[in-house]
Amino acid sequence: MKFFKVPEPTIMRLSLYSRILEQLEERGVPIISSVELGDAVGINSGVVRKDLSMFGEFGVRGVGYNVRELRDNIRKLLGQDRNWPVIIVGAGHLGSSLAAYPGFRQRGFDVVALVDTDPEKIGSTIIDKIVVSWEEAEKLIKEHGVRMAILAVPADSVQAVAQQLTDLGIEAILNFSPIILKGPSKAQVQNVDLTVYFDLMRFTQNLNDNGLRPQASNVRGIAVR
Structure with missing residues (x-):
């Protein structure tokens, strides 16, 4: 397979x-056909075919895609066929909630530990995850080969923590x-700002309240389940 910017x-x-x-x-x-898969996502079938054609020929013209084969191929492309160790930095309300989210494990992400600088939190257990110091985190990163991290720290420490992680x-x-x-x-780096999606919904509702009808959109976000 040729590798290129996707x-x-x-x-x-x-x-x-x-x-x-x-x-x-x-x-x-x-x-499943490209039309059916496109309808399920809320996009045109041509976009589905273009997306998949970037990685090879998966379907049969006039027949469609074999569901299991296409699922397996996409799982390999996304690295879902193996586990990825992750650490969460910040054991506050948000970090604790993220650690408790079962979707990470279901999608192949193994949260190794939570990292925090608060002495009262270090050594405690959140769900089944131990809160560790930076010194312990460094050991875990090396031991488990951690290459990915989730940040849930105050805004004033984000940049410094990101540098420390790298x-x-x-x-x-x-x-x-x-x-x-x-x-x-x-x-x-991927920045996740939930307020952006709330603003999107609020914008639409604001138009409705003022008697304006926004143009219909089939774009769907990635659902959390």
Whole structure:
């Protein structure tokens, strides 16, 4: 397989395809067309075919895609066929909630530990995760080969913590902190700001309240289950 730069929206849609195909597999559905898969995601079938054609020929013209084979191929593309160790930095309300989220384990992410600087939290257990100090975190990162981290720390410490993580070998950071993180050059960074989605909904509702009808959109976000 040739490796090349894949647009981020395509990768996000692959994740959606994966979830839908898993549900179809559980229901015993053997074949799905690009039209049906597109309808399930809320996009045009041409976008589905273009996305999948970037990685090879998966379907049969006039027949569709074998659900199990396509699911397995997308799982391999997304690395879902193996476990990925992760640490969560910040054992406050948000970090604790993220640690308790069962979807991480279901999608192949193994939360090794939570990291915090508060002496009262270090050594405690949240769900089944131990809160550790930075010194212990460094050992765990090396021991488990952790390359990904989730940030749930106060805004004023995000940048410094991100740099500290990359110094320890972290290559990808998912930032839930209330600030846009400009990641270190060696790290891949994804900023998650839930208020953006609330603003999107609020904008639509505001238009409705003022008697305006926004243009219909089939774009769907990635659901959390």
